[in-house]
Amino acid sequence: MKTKISIKTRILVSILSLICLILLGIWIAFNILVNQYIEVNANEELTKATEVVEKFDYNKKGIKPPPEMGRNEPNIFPNFMRDIQEKVRMAEVRSSAGAMVINSNYELVFPNRQEDFLKDIDEMEDIISSIKSNKISLNYKGNIKISTESKSYYISTVKINSLVKNEQLYLVLFIDISSQLLLARSINTLLIFVICIAGILTIFTAVFLSEKISRPIKEISKSAQKIGRGDFSKSYFDFDDKELIELSKVMNQSADYLNKYDKEQKTFFQNVSHELRTPLMSIKGYAEAIKYDVMDKNKASDIILQESDRLKEMVEDLLYLSKMDNISKDYELVSCDLREVLSNCVLRQNINAINKGISFSYDFDEEAVEYICDEKNLSRAFLNLIENGIRYAKNEIKLTCKYYEDNIILISIEDDGMGIDEKDMPYIFDRFYKGNKGKHGIGLSIVKSIINKHNGRIYAENKKQGAKFTIVFNKIKDLQ
Numbered sequence: 001m002k003t004k005i006s007i008k009t010r011i012l013v014s015i016l017s018l019i020c021l022i023l024l025g026i027w028i029a030f031n032i033l034v035n036q037y038i039e040v041n042a043n044e045e046l047t048k049a050t051e052v053v054e055k056f057d058y059n060k061k062g063i064k065p066p067p068e069m070g071r072n073e074p075n076i077f078p079n080f081m082r083d084i085q086e087k088v089r090m091a092e093v094r095s096s097a098g099a100m101v102i103n104s105n106y107e108l109v110f111p112n113r114q115e116d117f118l119k120d121i122d123e124m125e126d127i128i129s130s131i132k133s134n135k136i137s138l139n140y141k142g143n144i145k146i147s148t149e150s151k152s153y154y155i156s157t158v159k160i161n162s163l164v165k166n167e168q169l170y171l172v173l174f175i176d177i178s179s180q181l182l183l184a185r186s187i188n189t190l191l192i193f194v195i196c197i198a199g200i201l202t203i204f205t206a207v208f209l210s211e212k213i214s215r216p217i218k219e220i221s222k223s224a225q226k227i228g229r230g231d232f233s234k235s236y237f238d239f240d241d242k243e244l245i246e247l248s249k250v251m252n253q254s255a256d257y258l259n260k261y262d263k264e265q266k267t268f269f270q271n272v273s274h275e276l277r278t279p280l281m282s283i284k285g286y287a288e289a290i291k292y293d294v295m296d297k298n299k300a301s302d303i304i305l306q307e308s309d310r311l312k313e314m315v316e317d318l319l320y321l322s323k324m325d326n327i328s329k330d331y332e333l334v335s336c337d338l339r340e341v342l343s344n345c346v347l348r349q350n351i352n353a354i355n356k357g358i359s360f361s362y363d364f365d366e367e368a369v370e371y372i373c374d375e376k377n378l379s380r381a382f383l384n385l386i387e388n389g390i391r392y393a394k395n396e397i398k399l400t401c402k403y404y405e406d407n408i409i410l411i412s413i414e415d416d417g418m419g420i421d422e423k424d425m426p427y428i429f430d431r432f433y434k435g436n437k438g439k440h441g442i443g444l445s446i447v448k449s450i451i452n453k454h455n456g457r458i459y460a461e462n463k464k465q466g467a468k469f470t471i472v473f474n475k476i477k478d479l480q
Helices: 007-055 076-094 121-133 178-228 242-291 297-324 338-355 375-392 443-453
Strands: 098-103 108-110 144-147 152-161 168-176 334-337 359-364 370-373 396-404 408-415 456-462 467-474
Touching: 007 152, 007 168, 007 178, 076 098, 098 121, 108 121, 121 144, 121 152, 121 168, 152 178, 178 242, 242 297, 334 338, 334 375, 338 359, 338 370, 338 375, 338 396, 338 408, 370 375, 375 396, 375 408, 375 443, 375 467, 443 456
Parallel strands: 359 396
Antiparallel strands: 098 108, 098 168, 144 152, 152 168, 334 370, 396 408, 408 467, 456 467
């Protein structure tokens, strides 16, 4: 099972990781740029020094000394050494690179300790030792980075022809990059210090933010637990964030709804027990009358059967009503012609209407009135309204089903009875409210629940003669 972590920890880890990644990226980018700068700068200086040396064409012929010097023959070797010295001097003057001459045995030829006291011979010998230990070819035509015990360099080599047979000389050019690397290390140390400070500040900031977010959630969680225990009283919160204020409002609205629903359920069960008690007591009384021969058995049996049918009908309505309250119930939505649904409901109640001498009239659209609905449940609502109309009508029930302004469907069931008492009008859709000639006080509440679940509206009104129930649906083009 995956381990769960708190919001505080998640926020802390997320922010700290983000800051560390950003600072690490800055540190890496800085080092890459610094190293590139050092390398490019060293390569430019070495290239400049190499070009100066390669363009220098030394003269191998001897230079004849002045007559007064008393020299009879030119001395080639001093001139050759003078050329080497000139190359070293030019490389050092024209660039920031240092220069020295070594032979193929990695021995320093120029400068030397006896003739040049201004040069750091020890440094040059360290460079030569590093070249030799790393087995760097003196004929390599590029720039190479090397390190001694105390410093770092970029070097390049230029081949020099020697006057001595079987001997090869090399001019070694070198750039000391130790000071740049030292500066880079100092800045890296500073960056690491900044990263540590930023990390500490991030931790404090993340802890503060996570606490600021988790504290209201804990308070709302406690409120939810209180609601779960049946305490639906409002909770008052003082949050700074708009989203949390909205969430607390929703929690209080949910508590109000649950409180109302809880009260309705308690009232419902009280009414159910009362409604069921009446037919049960009647059945029991007449059964006892039959047992003790205090009443005609046939008459008592008829009453028992009537009360049993009434009890059965009431239980079925109660069960249906409980199903309507089940918010998880899925309706089987199909596209239906509401004219056909109404006509089928009339056929099912036609016998009862004929027995009472009641006829039906129709005001239907010529074209199909299509609506996406659960046909079975919607038929139940229409049947209840038609049955209710038959109970109160004198001669006729008028049914209307048509479009209004293209996207609205109007359905009405109107009788020509006495109408609804004005004092009963506000309560006729309430559960167990029974007006004049009412049966159980459940039928119209079922109708309202079904219509509401189909995103419709129903209302009642009195006409000149009788009552009229009107249902309004907004036309839905596609199945959801």
